[in-house]
Amino acid sequence: MKILTLIRQVPDAEARVKLSGNVVDLGGTTVVMDGMDEYGVEAALRLREAGAEAEIIAVAVGPQRNEDALRTALAMGVDRAVHIETEERLDAVALSKVIAGLARSEGAELILLGGQEADWDSQALGAATAERLGWAQLTWTNELHLNGTALTGRHDVDDGNESFETHLPAVVTTQQGLNEPRYPTLPNIMKAKKKELRKDDLATYGAAPSLNYVSAEIQVRARLNRVIDGKDPQAAAAQLIDLLRNEAKVIR
Amino acid sequence: MIDFSLTDEQRQLQQLAREFTRREIIPIAAEYDRREELPWQVVEKAFEVGLLNLSIPEHAGGLGLGMLDEAIIGEELAYGCMGIYTVLMASELGIVPILVGGSEEQQRRFLTPLTEKPGLAAFALSEPDNGSDAAAMKTTAVLDGDEWVINGTKMWISNGGIAEITVVFATTERGGGHGATVALVVPKDAPGFSYNKIKHKMGQRASLTSELVFENVRVPRGNQLGGLGDGFKIAMKTLDKTRIPVAAGSVGIARRALDESLKYAKEREAFGKPITSYQAIQFKLAEMSMGIETGRLMTYKAAWLVDSGRPHASEAAIAKAYCSEMAFDAANEAIQVHGGYGYVGEYPVEKLLRDVKLNQIYEGTNEIQRLIIARNLLR
Numbered sequence: 001m002k003i004l005t006l007i008r009q010v011p012d013a014e015a016r017v018k019l020s021g022n023v024v025d026l027g028g029t030t031v032v033m034d035g036m037d038e039y040g041v042e043a044a045l046r047l048r049e050a051g052a053e054a055e056i057i058a059v060a061v062g063p064q065r066n067e068d069a070l071r072t073a074l075a076m077g078v079d080r081a082v083h084i085e086t087e088e089r090l091d092a093v094a095l096s097k098v099i100a101g102l103a104r105s106e107g108a109e110l111i112l113l114g115g116q117e118a119d120w121d122s123q124a125l126g127a128a129t130a131e132r133l134g135w136a137q138l139t140w141t142n143e144l145h146l147n148g149t150a151l152t153g154r155h156d157v158d159d160g161n162e163s164f165e166t167h168l169p170a171v172v173t174t175q176q177g178l179n180e181p182r183y184p185t186l187p188n189i190m191k192a193k194k195k196e197l198r199k200d201d202l203a204t205y206g207a208a209p210s211l212n213y214v215s216a217e218i219q220v221r222a223r224l225n226r227v228i229d230g231k232d233p234q235a236a237a238a239q240l241i242d243l244l245r246n247e248a249k250v251i252r
Numbered sequence: 253m254i255d256f257s258l259t260d261e262q263r264q265l266q267q268l269a270r271e272f273t274r275r276e277i278i279p280i281a282a283e284y285d286r287r288e289e290l291p292w293q294v295v296e297k298a299f300e301v302g303l304l305n306l307s308i309p310e311h312a313g314g315l316g317l318g319m320l321d322e323a324i325i326g327e328e329l330a331y332g333c334m335g336i337y338t339v340l341m342a343s344e345l346g347i348v349p350i351l352v353g354g355s356e357e358q359q360r361r362f363l364t365p366l367t368e369k370p371g372l373a374a375f376a377l378s379e380p381d382n383g384s385d386a387a388a389m390k391t392t393a394v395l396d397g398d399e400w401v402i403n404g405t406k407m408w409i410s411n412g413g414i415a416e417i418t419v420v421f422a423t424t425e426r427g428g429g430h431g432a433t434v435a436l437v438v439p440k441d442a443p444g445f446s447y448n449k450i451k452h453k454m455g456q457r458a459s460l461t462s463e464l465v466f467e468n469v470r471v472p473r474g475n476q477l478g479g480l481g482d483g484f485k486i487a488m489k490t491l492d493k494t495r496i497p498v499a500a501g502s503v504g505i506a507r508r509a510l511d512e513s514l515k516y517a518k519e520r521e522a523f524g525k526p527i528t529s530y531q532a533i534q535f536k537l538a539e540m541s542m543g544i545e546t547g548r549l550m551t552y553k554a555a556w557l558v559d560s561g562r563p564h565a566s567e568a569a570i571a572k573a574y575c576s577e578m579a580f581d582a583a584n585e586a587i588q589v590h591g592g593y594g595y596v597g598e599y600p601v602e603k604l605l606r607d608v609k610l611n612q613i614y615e616g617t618n619e620i621q622r623l624i625i626a627r628n629l630l631r
Contacts (some may be wrong), residue, residue, distance in 0.1 A: 071260055072267070183271060186302025186315055189264045225519060 036114025346373025413447025
């Protein structure tokens with residue numbers, strides 16, 4: 001079987017973003033593989049390590065710099081990568097058309113992708129992809145097992161969790177807690193050099209964004225920079241609690 | 253003609269080392285510095301991801317990374333903690349003489365085990381009464397049948413006593429000068445071989461520094477690297493290479509000093525304005541940046557010379573002396589930017605200064621580096 005795992009790139013948590021014209025400009029910003037997608041890659045690798053006979057294919061749809069994230073996935077252990085290189089920004093519905101199209105042409109039976117992205121949160125991609133393919137959809141997955149074609153697992157909700165089972169083919173979206181992604185080890189980085197990274201053409205998929213991004217703003221948060229004198233720990237703790245309760249109103 | 257871009261692969265190993273530093277080194281650095289203890293779990297984790305003993309060649313089961321690769325990684329690891337990086341760096345220092353002076357069979361015999369489980373190597377040249385003046389060494393090696401018998405004391409040995417293998421330099425005849433020196437590989441469990449941990453170091457306290465004692469330690473003749481009289485040459489050829497990672501580590505420290513200074517200066521106000529609005533602070537930051545950029549270039553150049561098989565002794569010396577002094581200044585100024593807060597352990601900058609001081613001393617003091625540079629000029 002084949003597993004597709006989608007890779008997106010987002011600004012590093014400590015990176016600063018800037019605007020250029022009416023859009024966020026990530027040129028010059030440190031970008032990394034989205035953490036949620038890393039869970040997806042790790043989950044695919046673990047399914048295989050647990051006995052599933054699978055070829056794992058990492059996919060990215062986006063600009064040239066996506067190659068870095070794909071190479072990271074290759075170094076983590078995926079078998080090959082497909083890069084649909086485009087400067088076009090696709091919304092979730094348009095992107096789902098590409099992913100579904102690729103899943104069909106590759107003959108994949110399982111798609112793993114992040115439930116949300118560090119820099120965007122429509123949560124629509126998994127659902128839209130499953131809809132297009134007519135596959136089962138499992139969201140916010142915290143645990144995943146594959147036995148033959150039977151897929152079992154669990155997803156956590158606010159006050160507990162649900163366990164599920166279904167059969168392949170399926171689209172699974174990840175969330176924090178699914179696993180602890182591995183480092184791409186140095187030997188694997190060296191090996192990844194020899195793995196295939198295929199370039200693909202967006203035009204093949206007939207996907208066009210149905211919305212235009214008109215403008216963007218970056219919120220500026222003013223910091224109060226208030227420092228509590230810690231010489232008297234008890235007084236400092238009392239003052240901190242007072243500030244958290246009455247000024248920040250984050251505790252009751 | 254010239255290209256400053258890293259390969260895809262190098263950018264990835266840089267990323268790996270950066271991530272490793274963020275996850276495994278930075279969170280524990282202050283604690284192990286305080287405890288004066290080597291964090292063995294970092295050695296194990298470094299082994300798991302392949303960041304340990306990088307220079308072991310492929311024929312001995314290693315990755316055979318080049319010096320530029322090592323410099324790129326070294327800068328990242330030292331950014332987190334120079335002391336912890338010294339543990340890994342000193343292991344490479346113990347490996348290089350086996351690459352420089354050992355046969356392929358010896359490389360396989362001594363180095364392959366280091367690729368199979370987490371383990372370190374060490375390099376033992378300095379003695380209580382002589383460091384830079386290696387020809388004055390007193391540790392003796394006497395041939396008895398097919399075995400060398402070693403007696404003496406070695407000083408300031410990183411990873412000393414816990415390393416699986418230690419390359420020990422000894423003289424076959426006291427007063428015999430460089431021509432009487434020999435390089436011998438001593439396994440950790442050799443009878444008569446013991447060590448004492450050196451305590452109360454100023455910095456790099458997460459690395460183990462030891463005094464090694466040899467009392468009639470016997471090793472087979474097959475543990476001798478190169479020929480009789482090659483010891484000094486092997487030691488010098490090794491240091492000509494391994495001081496490049498010291499330069500790289502120094503760049504890492506300086507980068508940390510700059511990052512910490514930037515972070516603090518942006519938040520700190522004085523006279524109603526952020527201190528970054530004052531040129532007194534801006535110039536310090538600019539100075540640090542100038543040092544980091546130039547230091548890294550020199551380090552990369554020296555590493556490139558090694559990797560392309562060209563003479564590199566002088567450039568390695570320039571990189572080591574320049575970068576360690578540049579990083580010392582950066583750490584010093586980082587404390588100044590932090591004011592009183594920089595002087596206490598709550599912020600990481602005072603540790604940078606304590607740690608970087610050693611970079612001016614080990615693997616040949618910066619005075620010795622100048623001697624090497626001058627000799628090359630006057631040759």
